[in-house]
Amino acid sequence: MGKPLWSLTMGRGENRVLYSAAHHANEWITATLLLYFTEALAGAFARGEKLFGQSAAEILDYARLCLVPLVDPDGVDLVTGELQAGQSYDAAAAIAARRPEIPFPSGWKANIRGVDLNLQYPAMWDEARRIKTAAGFTGPAPANWVGPAPLSAPESRALAALTRRFDPALTLAYHTQGEVIYWRFADIEIPGAQDIAGTFSAVSGYAAAETPYASSFAGFRDWFIQSFRRPGFTVEAGRGVNPLPLSDFEGIWRANRGILTLGALVT
Numbered sequence: 001m002g003k004p005l006w007s008l009t010m011g012r013g014e015n016r017v018l019y020s021a022a023h024h025a026n027e028w029i030t031a032t033l034l035l036y037f038t039e040a041l042a043g044a045f046a047r048g049e050k051l052f053g054q055s056a057a058e059i060l061d062y063a064r065l066c067l068v069p070l071v072d073p074d075g076v077d078l079v080t081g082e083l084q085a086g087q088s089y090d091a092a093a094a095i096a097a098r099r100p101e102i103p104f105p106s107g108w109k110a111n112i113r114g115v116d117l118n119l120q121y122p123a124m125w126d127e128a129r130r131i132k133t134a135a136g137f138t139g140p141a142p143a144n145w146v147g148p149a150p151l152s153a154p155e156s157r158a159l160a161a162l163t164r165r166f167d168p169a170l171t172l173a174y175h176t177q178g179e180v181i182y183w184r185f186a187d188i189e190i191p192g193a194q195d196i197a198g199t200f201s202a203v204s205g206y207a208a209a210e211t212p213y214a215s216s217f218a219g220f221r222d223w224f225i226q227s228f229r230r231p232g233f234t235v236e237a238g239r240g241v242n243p244l245p246l247s248d249f250e251g252i253w254r255a256n257r258g259i260l261t262l263g264a265l266v267t
């Protein structure tokens, strides 16, 4: 819909890390999480304090954090009710009407054109297409359509370009829900990745797990691991039915502040 995709960069260190959130529309609470973390880190720095036991000044000396809190702004506006009646809303409603089993708009994960932005990355995209086609997702849909080609959606393309430019040592991609951390792609061994997943698991209480086969391809983490051969993680924050209510935020913040803080320091 022509809206900008925002990124925010903090810190002056050499250790570049990139955190993204809200690839999926009805997982918008993850955007709030990244913004809240940004404010907490900036506030701790300004007051000369620590965040999760780590000096904010030392974090920002050691690391440079690039935060992309809202990968799918149009889809999020649809789910939250910000997008009101009009051409774009009507087009999305028509797409949703073909999948009556997915509640509208609360079940919407895709961008406003019905492309799932986390099935867009060139990492075994053909296998993702095969699986989703077999499940009946062959065109624009509220979720699970891979799109006509890898990186055809402007949102995914922009995040891939930003990632190449920023060249991070580590990435976190925030989703909801399930309280689980995924750290692997295919059979690629990334030195240290499993240990880092263990650290994240210990500070959050989330499980570090293998990715289920049907959602193992064409995601941002998959592409980052394959292309950069560096640790990339998907965090499924919270537990319940998406979109998780704002009343869950406090618990999500408590569980994830350690991951967000240590993510800047573990590489």
Ligand SMILES: [Zn+2]
Binding pocket: 023, 024, 027, 118, 175, 176
């Ligand atoms: Zn997701």
